Amino acid sequence: xxxEPRQSVSALASALAPVVAIMATLALxxxxxxxxxTPVLNAYYxxxxxxxxxxxxxxxTLTRSIPLIxxxxxxxxxxxxxxxxxxxxxxxxxxxxxxxxxxxxxITLPPAVMIPFLIVVGALAGGALLIVPVLLKTRLNVDEVxxxxxxxxxxxxxxxxxxxxxxxxxxxxxxxxxxxxxxQGVFPKLLARGRLHAGLLFAIIAAVLVWAMMKFTVLGYEIxxxxxxxxxxxxxxxxxxxxxxxTAMLSGGLAGIAGVxxxxxxxxxxxxxxxxxxxxxxxxxxxxxxxxxxxVVPSALFLSAVYVGADAMSRAxxxxxxxxxxxxxxxxxxxxxxxxxxxxxIRWN
Amino acid sequence: MSDILDILxxxxxxxxxxxxxxxxxxxxxxxxxxxxxxxxxxxxxxxxTVGAMAGWMWVYQGGDLWTGVLFAAFVGAIFGLLHAGFTVxxxxxxxxxxxxxxxxxxxxxxxxxxxxxxxxxxxxxIKPFESVPIPILSDIPFxxxxxxxxxxxxxxxxxxxxxxxxxxxxxxxGLAIRMAGENPMAVEAQGxxxxxxxxxxxxxxxxxxxxGGAFITMSWFDAFYFGMINGRGWIxxxxxxxxxxxxxxxxxxxxxxxxxxxxxxxxxxxxGAAIPYQFFLMLPYLLSIVAMVFMARRxxxxxxxxxxxxxxxxx
Numbered sequence: 001x002x003x004e005p006r007q008s009v010s011a012l013a014s015a016l017a018p019v020v021a022i023m024a025t026l027a028l029x030x031x032x033x034x035x036x037x038t039p040v041l042n043a044y045y046x047x048x049x050x051x052x053x054x055x056x057x058x059x060x061t062l063t064r065s066i067p068l069i070x071x072x073x074x075x076x077x078x079x080x081x082x083x084x085x086x087x088x089x090x091x092x093x094x095x096x097x098x099x100x101x102x103x104x105x106x107i108t109l110p111p112a113v114m115i116p117f118l119i120v121v122g123a124l125a126g127g128a129l130l131i132v133p134v135l136l137k138t139r140l141n142v143d144e145v146x147x148x149x150x151x152x153x154x155x156x157x158x159x160x161x162x163x164x165x166x167x168x169x170x171x172x173x174x175x176x177x178x179x180x181x182x183x184q185g186v187f188p189k190l191l192a193r194g195r196l197h198a199g200l201l202f203a204i205i206a207a208v209l210v211w212a213m214m215k216f217t218v219l220g221y222e223i224x225x226x227x228x229x230x231x232x233x234x235x236x237x238x239x240x241x242x243x244x245x246x247t248a249m250l251s252g253g254l255a256g257i258a259g260v261x262x263x264x265x266x267x268x269x270x271x272x273x274x275x276x277x278x279x280x281x282x283x284x285x286x287x288x289x290x291x292x293x294x295x296v297v298p299s300a301l302f303l304s305a306v307y308v309g310a311d312a313m314s315r316a317x318x319x320x321x322x323x324x325x326x327x328x329x330x331x332x333x334x335x336x337x338x339x340x341x342x343x344x345x346i347r348w349n
Numbered sequence: 350m351s352d353i354l355d356i357l358x359x360x361x362x363x364x365x366x367x368x369x370x371x372x373x374x375x376x377x378x379x380x381x382x383x384x385x386x387x388x389x390x391x392x393x394x395x396x397x398t399v400g401a402m403a404g405w406m407w408v409y410q411g412g413d414l415w416t417g418v419l420f421a422a423f424v425g426a427i428f429g430l431l432h433a434g435f436t437v438x439x440x441x442x443x444x445x446x447x448x449x450x451x452x453x454x455x456x457x458x459x460x461x462x463x464x465x466x467x468x469x470x471x472x473x474x475i476k477p478f479e480s481v482p483i484p485i486l487s488d489i490p491f492x493x494x495x496x497x498x499x500x501x502x503x504x505x506x507x508x509x510x511x512x513x514x515x516x517x518x519x520x521x522x523g524l525a526i527r528m529a530g531e532n533p534m535a536v537e538a539q540g541x542x543x544x545x546x547x548x549x550x551x552x553x554x555x556x557x558x559x560x561g562g563a564f565i566t567m568s569w570f571d572a573f574y575f576g577m578i579n580g581r582g583w584i585x586x587x588x589x590x591x592x593x594x595x596x597x598x599x600x601x602x603x604x605x606x607x608x609x610x611x612x613x614x615x616x617x618x619x620x621g622a623a624i625p626y627q628f629f630l631m632l633p634y635l636l637s638i639v640a641m642v643f644m645a646r647r648x649x650x651x652x653x654x655x656x657x658x659x660x661x662x663x664x
Contacts (some may be wrong), residue, residue: 032460036464134641140646149580150587153580153631161628214375278453283452322456325456326456332448332449340441
């Protein structure tokens with residue numbers, strides 16, 4: 001068996017790769033569904049219905065896709081430069097922390113200024129968390145995977161301490177949570193009823209901006225060059241370390257905005273369970289989108305649908321909600337293989 | 350300061366250190382073997398989770414403890430085979446494959462656990478490994494209680510260190526593994542199949558990782574909780590770097606780390622009110638990062654780490 005590079009990567013194949021990956025994922029996970037005793041097609045129908053079957057469901061799916069778009073963008077930018085930022089979860093919480101510190105009464109500004117202010121502050125906080133890992137990588141060649149990961153645990157513990165202590169909301173009847181974001185900082189709702197908020201617009205704008213940056217600016221070119229071949233990029237005169245640092249700041253910033261969006265847009269206040277793993281799911285979002293910023297949006301929608309649908313499905317039939325996490329994990333592996341086939345061909349000798 | 354010395358003088362502290370170090374030894378040695386062969390295995394967190402669940406579930410369903418450990422190792426090896434398939438045979442990104450395996454393995458563990466125990470609100474317990482006092486040695490005051498009255502899996506962990514050293518440094522297959530991580534072309538030139546060596550190494554390493562996970566549910570605690578592994582797998586990855594990919598140093602690193610963690614639990618009781626407990630809990634992760642930084646300058650990576658081997662390809 002020989003694995004041969006293809007002459008060219010066809011655009012059609014690239015577009016189909018995620019579809020094939022998703023089909024393969026659904027097929028593989030149907031084994032688990034058969035085990036639960038539920039008919040497979042019925043289960044997937046319930047999954048789909050749970051995500052898109054009613055106005056409420058669609059709104060839920062859209063709402064839950066917002067942080068996934070941000071973390072997906074964060075991971076996509078970073079992975080493009082081959083900077084494996086697994087710390088999106090911690091950066092999200094850092095952004096949420098910053099929004100809490102600045103948005104709960106410390107500073108009062110009119111909404112048109114307050115909301116962008118919170119977003120900027122959250123982005124800075126998220127980016128700041130990556131300063132240590134990225135400098136360790138560029139100066140000392142310390143692998144960023146483990147450092148960013150371990151920082152997630154550290155940040156979560158920090159948040160736990162802060163919301164039980166200094167940032168605790170006295171009016172919250174003993175429940176550990178931070179004070180609510182002031183009205184001027186809360187993201188406006190997009191629809192009269194439901195939880196869908198302006199974060200969706202911000203997320204889509206962010207996706208377009210990131211895409212434009214990657215495609216049309218010098219920085220985007222440098223990021224991609226560094227990702228493909230750092231040595232060649234260096235030879236071409238690109239300052240690799242500087243590019244990686246900027247990439248990390250952007251990546252952390254986007255993940256931080258995810259945190260701001262969840263606190264200021266969805267929940268209104270910071271709790272420890274703000275994120276059920278959005279940072280990690282962002283990796284799956286980015287991979288399914290093949291690291292393309294615009295594709296992150298439908299990818300995030302799809303994965304959000306998986307989670308929302310699985311919740312609904314588990315209420316209807318007795319399939320544990322963890323099926324959603326299994327689907328996500330398998331989809332990461334499936335897209336990895338699927339993309340390989342767009343670039344390589346297997347020759348059986 | 351005197352509090353710390355007081356803690357160091359209790360046998361309980363040392364016993365706890367030895368207990369905490371056992372899964373770290375398995376995990377670190379497992380990852381060490383994988384990386385020595387040239388494959389970064391970021392699936393460690395998921396493999397430890399699945400090993401913990403598989404071993405525990407085997408015993409819960411009526412199996413015997415030691416066969417449970419073997420079953421956990423087997424399950425770990427299967428996930429190792431999966432990782433090796435993606436990274437060694439297909440040459441895909443080792444980072445992404447590892448993360449995918451972690452996501453898949455952990456979620457699969459939780460799913461299977463929930464399927465087999467749908468109504469358990471409090472996690473059911475099994476009868477875990479009992480600590481086995483080593484005759485004569487365990488009667489030595491202080492040392493006996495601390496070091497020689499431990500679970501059989503702990504003794505196994507400590508025995509695994511010289512075993513791995515021997516295999517890696519004194520046996521031909523170990524030489525092949527080390528060379529596969531430094532210069533696979535040289536291995537190929539000897540007529541040894543690099544892909545097979547790497548696959549075997551990853552499977553063996555993953556089996557060890559899974560045993561490390563099983564230790565936590567079958568010896569340390571007696572039930573399986575969600576989020577049980579709690580980042581220990583990632584700490585093992587950091588420890589491998591700290592250990593410069595050597596088994597002996599891996600043991601030292603793991604012991605240092607376990608000692609600090611055991612200290613942290615006891616220091617909480619002493620300094621309890623003054624410093625919030627979260628900061629003590631942060632220490633293991635902070636120290637892992639510090640350990641990596643410390644060794645980073647002098648780290649001599651296996652030269653072929655993260656580089657897929659494609660037969661016939663010129664460098």
